[in-house]
Amino acid sequence: MTSAPDTLASNRLGVPAIVFLVLAAVAPLTVAIVVLPLAIAFGNGGGIPVAVIAVAVALLLFAVGYAQMTKELVNAGGFYAIAVKGLGRAAGLVTGIIATLGYNFFVAGALGTLGFFTGAVVLPTLTGIEVHWFLAAVVLFVIVFLLARAGIHVSAAVLGVALVLEVLILTAFAVSVLIQTGFSIEAFTLALGPEVLAGGSIWIALLLVATAFIGFEATALFGEEAREPRTTIPRATFAAIIIIGVMHAVVGWAIVSALGVRDAQTAALDHLAAGDLTLMLIDTYLGPVVGAISLVLLVVSLFAAQLAFHNSAARYLFALGRAGVLPRWLAATNAQGAPQRALAANFLFAVVVAGVFALVVETDPEGNPLPPVLTLVPVGLGFGTLAVMIVQAIAALAIVVHFRRRRDPRLWSTLIAPAAGFVALAVFSAMAIANFTLVAGSEALYVRLLPWLLVAALVGGVAYAAYLKSRRPEVYARLSGDLERFDELAAV
Template identity: 60%
Template sequence: MTAPEQNTSGHLAPNQLGVPGVVFLVLAAVAPLTVAIVVAALAIALGNGGGVVVAFVLVAITLLLFAVGYAQMSRELANASGFYAFIVKGLGKTAGLIAGFIATLGYNFFVAGAVGTAGFFTSIVIAQITGLDIHWYLAGVVVMVIAFLLARGGIELSAVVLGIALVLEVLILLVFSVSVLVQTGFSLEVFSTDVILSGSLGVGLLLAATAFLGFEATSLFSEEAKDPHRTIPRATYAAIVIVGLIHAITVWAIVSAVGVQNAQETALASLETGDLVLVLVDQYLGPFMLIAVLILLVVSLFAAQLAFHNVASRYLFSLGRAGVLPASLSRTRENGVPQNALMVNAGFALVVAGLFALFGLDAITTLVPVMIGFGTLCILVLQMAAALAVVVYFRRRGDARWGKTFVAPGLGFLGLLGICTMAVLNFSVLAGSEAWYVTILPWLLALAVVAGVVYGAYLRKNRPEVYGRLESDLERFDPDPVSTTRH
């Protein structure tokens, strides 16, 4: 007799992930190879040219400052709610509800957009290697179905697959960077003031910040982590440091290869074809490695889709368990996987992408700017709100560790506030489109705020048990008394 496929425990499987597993999950979402080929080229072209290397370093420092407070908070909460949980604790239940709506919108939009990017690039690579012409939506459906099946198999399986994909991505970037170092050398001009302040440093910082999206998901996996109040902080620090090093070294290699002074001009000339990095790979590593990079680009996009699919399902699961969304979303399989939440996320992504395909719209110029552009803005806003929530939470408690719970996260908040401001003011750059239906998307955030306030008031008055569960559902173990009293 076979075991039932689902249970109604409302709990994810514990003790599945150590520090490496969590790091693999979040670094795969960052998609280092995709960042190098797409984001880095954009940042060089539209940002501050060769000085964008420093922009990546500054963003990493900002996120590390935020992570100091984030780590302290992670030691006291083990949950599948991520930023929603932090914001509830710091800014209150209604603010947390708003954050939950923004997170749900953002990550679900992101996965829908990923169907477009993964499908588009997969179809191109298949055409170049085999000559077969496959529609981007068909390729995207295959990628999404594989991601769903792997996610359904358990978070540990996802971590293993993503770990393999991540190692391959990082290895190819390392080989490229070493080749540039040996053949050309790394130019120290990238650290000169004139280069750093050339072009638009603000846009450079904004695009560099998008290259770190995914690191914030560490706390989402704390219910499934081993010894979460130690695993999650360590994984957060490790993720930011590793991502920062990979991005900074890769971008340094790119601008050194084209020449620091000519970097922006060269990147602008390659903007339409998007082949700046691919041309450099062909030049420094040869045509065989170029094919390998194209294949690994598809692997990178798949890994990011799988990672964000897991993240989106955890937010749906958490809001379902709290009673904000249908309770069926909190049902799990026998292996502790939130299968219903995974199905809803995959279904949403395929239906939305399918509508774009049905009307004959191009994935890269329509679906991706709408979905990934807005999803990116949502995640940046959540990072900023979480940084503020950490500061407020520890100040309300009178925590004596001012450096760890006020100064560092406060500076992180100011940095993220600046990045979010740049994101709103330059949303067409962030999304990669100036179409009217793209530029109005930031107003959806205002609608999410209004919806959260109205729904929060309704729950508080008419369903107080659900409103109370917004906070009580978050507690998964008692705070570590050592971590909260140490000065």
């Protein structure tokens, strides 16, 4: 039910639906198979549950201030809208550009993982037939696009089913470890020991674990489509962070307990090349049949994440198009209230970027073609992760500045907690820049140069804001006027 051609469908999403959208973007099974083993290998080893809890606490502190902000702000612009509200139009424009680049690159990079695991891993394992990764990715992405175009409520329902399946397999694994081996308390005593806290490994662990929370911030993007957004969005944010934190901590605890806390890092390093640590443990504790099922569910997890991030990327394009910063053509919605043109733009961008990597095939020193997980994925997911982290930090700063400017008397919820969250997010962002090749998973020169794209976005955004202010003041005014319009609508 849409009241205007540039308005998203309202009253479609409650707290559970938004949590499904966010948790699907986080892709818990993918995190368990890909991210947690990396964090164990390069981070603090058997102490990984402590790193997960620390990141969750930092994000919850940010969410305290974020909850107060969303009570005053309803918009599809996500953290771009928050930056406009707290830091002004120029900073908001820069934030919007970085976020839009980040989410669009993320969707393009995710095509590499989705296509590779579907066409080169799961299908050959189950049927003996291998399909080129690009063909598999495009076929699945067409389905993702059609689901997103059908309306956000359809996406939420599909993602809910995918999420339940992921959580069931991870819960079964954790319970099996608990029953057969038991959870080792040493995962906490060792992690809190001075030899770990004094070393650099804990910081790498925190950085990699922080990447496993990417997606929680998308709650802000669904404000216009939520029921009672001023209460729904804060509740969904708190619920998402807590659920993500508990899930990652328990699964990480199960993994290191199964390996032996003191041997976990060595085991993770040994399985690094094959990337099969978690799959091996699932096969061991739940049997080969469940192991095969978990491989299929990995594709389901990647599909769900693609659908969630496709929706998120489109809403940034939609919001900036409606404000007039990007072409107004992007701000059209269909009969289901979905931003169909923004979805089409994101689809086209991702397919073109992935297509370039499919056509220009890189090879290793022996002349063997490199899979997309070593070429496209570092570019898309690496840059996207870095961009989203920086946007989170900017939003945290904007919240503090906004409430200090108003001299809000609630010191805990509008100053202390969000300021602590900002410090943590700023540290994560700085570490992501300093260790970008680790986050991206590639040492290639073009990957190492990607962070400079953020510098270009910063300079370009400031210059574009100055141009709009002097030459197109009506568009410059719309950066904040658009927010006020939808705040008023939400209050009705």
